[in-house]
Amino acid sequence: MALPPFRSAFLSNCFARVCFADRPAAPLVLAPSWVRLRGLPVMGVFFVLFLLVFVNISVAHELTGVVAVEQRVFTKEPLLDEQKEHNYSLAMQLEYYYQFQYQNRFSFIFVPFFRWDSADDERSHFDFREMNFLYGGESWDLRLGIGKVFWGATEFVHLVDIVNQTDLVESIDGEEKLGQPMVHLFLPGQWGGVDLFVLPSFRERTFPGSRGRLRSQLVVDTDHPVFESSEQGNHVDFALRYSHTIGDVDFGLSYFDGTDRQPLLLPGLDGQGLSVLTPYYRQIQQTGFDLQWILGEWLLKMESIYRHYDGEHDHYWAAVGGFEYTVGSLLDSGMDLGLIGEYVHDARGDEALTPFEDDIILGLRLAVNDAAGSEVLAGVIVDMDSPTRLVSLEASRRFGDRMRATVEAGFFLNPPKGDLFYSLREDDFLRVDVAFYF
Amino acid sequence: MKRFLSVCIICLFLSLPAGVLRADTPEEQGLSIALEAERRDDGFGDSTADMKMILKNRHGQESVRLIRIKTLEVKDDGDKSLSVFDTPRDVKGTAFLTFSHKQGDDDQWLYLPALKRVKRINSRNKSGSFMGSEFAYEDISSQESEKYTYKWIKNEPLNGVDCFIIERYPVDLKNSGYTRLLTWIDKDEYRVRKVEYYDRKKSLLKTLTLDGYQQYLGKYWRAHEMHMVNHQNGKSTVLLWTNQQFRQGLSELDFTQNSLKRVR
Numbered sequence: 001m002a003l004p005p006f007r008s009a010f011l012s013n014c015f016a017r018v019c020f021a022d023r024p025a026a027p028l029v030l031a032p033s034w035v036r037l038r039g040l041p042v043m044g045v046f047f048v049l050f051l052l053v054f055v056n057i058s059v060a061h062e063l064t065g066v067v068a069v070e071q072r073v074f075t076k077e078p079l080l081d082e083q084k085e086h087n088y089s090l091a092m093q094l095e096y097y098y099q100f101q102y103q104n105r106f107s108f109i110f111v112p113f114f115r116w117d118s119a120d121d122e123r124s125h126f127d128f129r130e131m132n133f134l135y136g137g138e139s140w141d142l143r144l145g146i147g148k149v150f151w152g153a154t155e156f157v158h159l160v161d162i163v164n165q166t167d168l169v170e171s172i173d174g175e176e177k178l179g180q181p182m183v184h185l186f187l188p189g190q191w192g193g194v195d196l197f198v199l200p201s202f203r204e205r206t207f208p209g210s211r212g213r214l215r216s217q218l219v220v221d222t223d224h225p226v227f228e229s230s231e232q233g234n235h236v237d238f239a240l241r242y243s244h245t246i247g248d249v250d251f252g253l254s255y256f257d258g259t260d261r262q263p264l265l266l267p268g269l270d271g272q273g274l275s276v277l278t279p280y281y282r283q284i285q286q287t288g289f290d291l292q293w294i295l296g297e298w299l300l301k302m303e304s305i306y307r308h309y310d311g312e313h314d315h316y317w318a319a320v321g322g323f324e325y326t327v328g329s330l331l332d333s334g335m336d337l338g339l340i341g342e343y344v345h346d347a348r349g350d351e352a353l354t355p356f357e358d359d360i361i362l363g364l365r366l367a368v369n370d371a372a373g374s375e376v377l378a379g380v381i382v383d384m385d386s387p388t389r390l391v392s393l394e395a396s397r398r399f400g401d402r403m404r405a406t407v408e409a410g411f412f413l414n415p416p417k418g419d420l421f422y423s424l425r426e427d428d429f430l431r432v433d434v435a436f437y438f
Numbered sequence: 439m440k441r442f443l444s445v446c447i448i449c450l451f452l453s454l455p456a457g458v459l460r461a462d463t464p465e466e467q468g469l470s471i472a473l474e475a476e477r478r479d480d481g482f483g484d485s486t487a488d489m490k491m492i493l494k495n496r497h498g499q500e501s502v503r504l505i506r507i508k509t510l511e512v513k514d515d516g517d518k519s520l521s522v523f524d525t526p527r528d529v530k531g532t533a534f535l536t537f538s539h540k541q542g543d544d545d546q547w548l549y550l551p552a553l554k555r556v557k558r559i560n561s562r563n564k565s566g567s568f569m570g571s572e573f574a575y576e577d578i579s580s581q582e583s584e585k586y587t588y589k590w591i592k593n594e595p596l597n598g599v600d601c602f603i604i605e606r607y608p609v610d611l612k613n614s615g616y617t618r619l620l621t622w623i624d625k626d627e628y629r630v631r632k633v634e635y636y637d638r639k640k641s642l643l644k645t646l647t648l649d650g651y652q653q654y655l656g657k658y659w660r661a662h663e664m665h666m667v668n669h670q671n672g673k674s675t676v677l678l679w680t681n682q683q684f685r686q687g688l689s690e691l692d693f694t695q696n697s698l699k700r701v702r
Contacts, residue, residue, distance in 0.1 A: 064530065099702070107702075136700050141700065150553055150554045150555040188691065193695075193696055245545075245695070250558050250695075294543075294545075294560060297560060297562050299560055326560045326563060328563025328565060328566055329566060329615065332638075334566070336566055369566060369567040370570050371495065373526070373529070373569075373570060398526060398528060400501075401501060401525055402527050403528075437527030437528055
């Protein structure tokens with residue numbers, strides 16, 4: 001009950017800015033990411049039409065959506081000539097839900113997303129966040145189509161979460177995800193639940209383009225990705241997760257076998273002989289464990305992964321652990337204050353592909369508990385091995401019943417040469433986002 | 439025997455109810471009233487309802503939330519409930535799953551639809567506002583008799599309805615926002631008609647009045663209007679209940695973390 005953290009996502013936003021991780025980013029072009037989904041969406045649409053025509057039994061359907069305008073202002077000149085200094089953008093997401101009358105067990109959901117950005121062609125993109133059929137039965141659920149799932153427990157770093165690819169151009173916190181084609185079977189029981197996934201098509205990570213900011217010095221050439229698998233992006237991945245709640249503990253044990261969502265970024269040349277970073281997607285097996293444990297006002301969280309790379313016969317582990325402490329009704333004001341602390345360790349050390357290899361993350365979330373749902377989030381990431389500090393502040397509130405405004409500031413302080421954030425040293429920013437819901 | 443009879447006659451004369459007859463101290467009388475009220479709600483099985491929450495500030499400006507609620511009665515423990523928000527739109531699809539317990543903290547999970555994430559949340563602080571309203575979490579959570587101790591104060595009519603007035607004291611005093619709840623319960627059907635909440639400084643904080651009681655399945659009474667007025671900040675919240683239904687065939691499977699993910 002404590003902080004109704006309706007927007008606790010923000011939390012992660014705070015710092016996720018960090019997840020920018022991977023090294024550089026690259027310019028890309030056309031080919032909206034959904035084109036690469038191959039036949040699946042098309043099949044899905046035909047399936048819907050088939051059902052609508054031959055099983056004409058709608059009960060309930062609903063269309064909702066959100067339109068958001070965003071302005072990002074950077075405090076310093078961009079590092080490179082080709083980068084635009086500021087940008088504004090327009091985003092829209094629709095959600096169409098259709099429930100079939102037959103036993104009320106079948107439903108269809110369609111969630112297209114679109115963003116247009118004034119500066120970055122790569123950030124102007126389109127995606128099917130969801131487009132799937134769900135059969136929700138007594139003893140099993142089956143989802144077919146493009147879907148989204150989340151695994152994990154911690155707030156700032158998501159080690160275990162691997163099914164959906166990160167939509168990095170949306171925000172560098174890594175919280176935004178691309179829709180993933182899947183066959184997803186869920187089997188619940190008294191002993192917990194098992195999720196089984198067959199993931200027939202790979203989604204490539206999005207990276208900012210040459211004119212965008214918050215990117216690596218060299219752009220990532222998303223047009224020419226390289227895969228370890230001979231099947232390229234058609235490799236069929238598998239995943240499963242067992243989860244259970246015992247008393248005050250929620251935990252999950254997961255396994256993934258397939259294409260790593262996080263590419264290596266290798267120096268290379270694009271078609272015109274310009275220096276770029278080429279994304280290289282390897283084959284991995286990942287075993288993950290996540291846990292949340294409530295102890296009074298304390299919420300303890302941890303995630304850990306053990307990863308094996310097929311090609312290099314290499315492996316490593318990483319873990320994150322921390323707490324969230326809630327001060328309820330702060331000074332009798334009715335406000336709730338959440339204090340968050342997490343520590344991340346990656347056995348690869350400086351070789352890690354993420355900026356989190358030995359970092360402490362501190363955050364606080366203030367829920368005002370007013371009618372406007374006002375919320376303030378603040379956080380700092382402290383790299384224990386370098387002077388790098390990342391600071392994020394975010395405040396949001398509702399206006400009326402259909403509008404929410406968010407103001408966010410991000411600062412990249414003292415990244416030394418060679419640090420993953422070195423290329424972001426000029427990219428301190430202020431972001432204003434106003435979203436209208438309908 | 440004579441003495442017993444005379445006691446009976448005196449009691450009848452005072453028209454004390456049977457439940458109170460057996461009790462000796464005011465504490466026991468209070469408890470027996472609470473237990474009788476609870477007994478009368480036993481066996482409802484499961485229910486669903488739509489709730490419209492109207493928030494009013496000092497200046498009379500209103501904002502509305504629409505929430506759908508499913509409840510499952512659990513034998514020998516607190517109820518399970520699932521609440522889904524339809525408005526405000528920015529939190530549409532957000533859902534709470536609560537397993538209330540007779541003893542100890544409730545278990546609670548929050549579903550964030552944009553992230554598809556189910557989060558275990560801390561339920562210890564019971565005094566926090568529910569969605570910016572004048573209802574605290576402890577006001578809307580399952581009112582198990584074990585969560586309070588009791589004391590009968592007196593009997594007095596409220597708006598022409600004969601009522602018991604009892605005081606309830608939160609067992610978890612440390613995390614409750616209240617020191618006592620002065621509660622009016624009608625003698626006819628043991629329905630709560632009014633509650634006055636006294637804060638930690640023992641001054642009057644809020645008054646709740648419950649109206650529009652309707653009976654379901656020939657047994658179970660539900661209030662359809664609840665008015666909560668906060669005397670200290672001048673704000674108020676009204677809950678209007680519609681579409682109240684019972685025995686919809688809900689089971690434990692409708693109250694799991696997975697059910698949160700597929701809730702509409």
